[in-house]
Amino acid sequence: MRGDKVRSRIAGLIFLGIVLFAGSALAQDPLNRLKDETLAYFAPMKGKILSVKGSLITSDLGTKSGIKAGMRFTVLRVGEPFFHPVTKEPLGKMEALVGSAVVKDAGPDNSTLTVITGDVKAGDILQISETKVRVFFYQDKSVEWGLGEHYYRLLKESNRVEFIDTALDSGEDSAILSDAKQKGAQIALILRADESGGDTFVRQRLFWVDDSSKIADSAVKVDKTFQKEVSLADSRYAPFASAGDAMLFFDLPFSGRLVASGDVNGDGKLEMILTSGRYVRVYAPGQSLQNLYEIKGNASDDFLWIDTLDIDGDGKDEIIVTSLQGGRDIVSYVYGLKDAGFAVLWKSNLFLRRLDDGLIAQEFERGEGFSGPVYRIIYEKGQFKKGSPLKLPKGVNIYDFAVIDGPDGMKYTLAYNENGMLNLYNPEGLKVWNNSEPSTGFETSFKKEAPTIMVDRGVWTVKDRLLSRNREVFAVKRVPLANVARGLGYKSSQIKSLFWTGLSMDERVLVDSISGSVLDYAIAGDLLVVLSKPLFGIKPMNILKGESPMGTMLYVYSLKGR
DSSP: OHHHHHHHHHHHHHHHHHHHHHHHHHHTOTHHHHHHHHHHTTOOEEEEEEEEETTEEEESOOGGGTOOTTOEEEEEEEEEEEEOTTTOOEEEEEEEEEEEEEEEEEOSSOEEEEEEEEOOOTTOEEEEOSSOEEEEEEEOTTSOHHHHHHHHHHHHTTTSEEEEOOSOOSOOHHHHHHHHHHTTOSEEEEEEEEEETTEEEEEEEEEETTTOOEEEEEEEEEOHHHHHHHHHHHTTSOOSEEGGGOSEEEEESSOEEEEEEEOSSSSSSOEEEEEETTEEEEEEOSSSOEEEEEEEOOTTEEEEEEEEEOOSSSSSOEEEEEEEETTTEEEEEEEEEETTEEEEEEEESEEEEEETTEEEEEEEETTTEEEEEEEEEEEETTEEEEEEEOOOOTTOOTTSEEEEEOTTSOEEEEEEOTTSOEEEEOTTSOEEEEOOSOOOOOSEEEEOOOSSTTOOOOEEEEOOOOEEETTEEEEEEEEESOTTOGGGOEEEEEEEEEEEOSSSEEEEEEEEEEESEEEEEEEETTEEEEEEEOGGGOOHHHHHTTSOSOOEEEEEEEOTTO
16 A cells, blocks of 8 residues: 555656646747737837828837837827816717828837828827737648647637638638628738758748738747647647537538538538438528528438539538438439529539548449549539549548648548448558447448348448548547447437648547537538437427427537637
């Protein structure tokens, strides 16, 4: 017993030392400098315009006040006094917004600004208010996920910014600024990284969104030791959300099967697309599900997959649906919105899905399932053509995998094998990681044809969706009702996040304790949409209320702040 106590005390001291070491190192956080530089541009302050000459302003604010080149001020004009309605005591003077100005240069006690808008005069007030700044946060794939998340958290904890997230994980500055402007941001923060001499240099650029003018461009060195310490500190965080943390919850009166999101009508908003029975329905986002469009399929449709992608570049996403018809034949459709309804742009007997910004396909063999290599589909002049095959590990089919960016800049393949175990392959096809826990099964499997009922040739399976976001991949994990009897169903599910550090796979629970079994999920901008069915597929409370016991649940979670 005494030996156990000693070992326990030593283990405790080691753990305490690790935490104190991490805490001490994080206190020397190089990203704090970026944070401080960023927030300095929006420090609340007030000053007075001393003189105006043309478009140049001289103010009484200088570097002693914290002013710096690049800051933008609103210009206010003091008006008539206003009084208490009962006591008639003076409460202050009205201030009217008359323009804006940007700091050109500054001395210790004064500064020069350039008028941006308005007709400003000597005596007007310069102000940066205490209202939170709306910042569009863009993290490039080159920035390690943990570092970006850590910096995001540093800024958020300042309570000075209101973040606007984006689903973009690559793109030119012009595309980023366009997205930021569309979403009503004031500032665009673009974070990228470069490797040099074993260290990472995190580069941040700040832009005013309204005119795309650059505010600042700076970088800090982040060594490998600090990156590991950030991962250690972040590993102490609890799951990001549980089922009860959903922003929105819909108790659907029908049995949904698949969910996707996309801007199908080109209005700049992401709609939700659900399959149910032989229907594909498009819903407007919001507090209630407003049915915008409906696509009627065949009575024999068994939907296997749904995706959205702007294939023809018209600014509207097409809907891509793959179905098993009559239990024997694969039929896929590409639907595009024409006038007030959807029209079939392409019909094929291929499995289809989206990969990044392109369409991929695989052949179907009756009674066998997937057949041959996965290859790209090329869209040219209104025609869909077969393109080059993808380089995938042996045995990996079209719905088995996602592509993940490694810290070395190379692309890795995360894929389910035939037993449902996740494996990670490097660009040469060599397995560098596999998960240790057994698969809990998938929702969609079909028996392979056999010459007699006495022969069991196994099944072909449509695996759960693996979704890439920045440098992480989301995956479903189901918790069986009883480990000794997995066939009884699933009592709950999780959405997990997997992130490849280059040495190991960082696994975290993104959403925990989702009731029943997750059927499908989608990312809609900064929202995570999860479709699930209850245990045994039945809602007992609906029976007591005299309602249909069949149906599914739709949860909507915010991904902001993670």
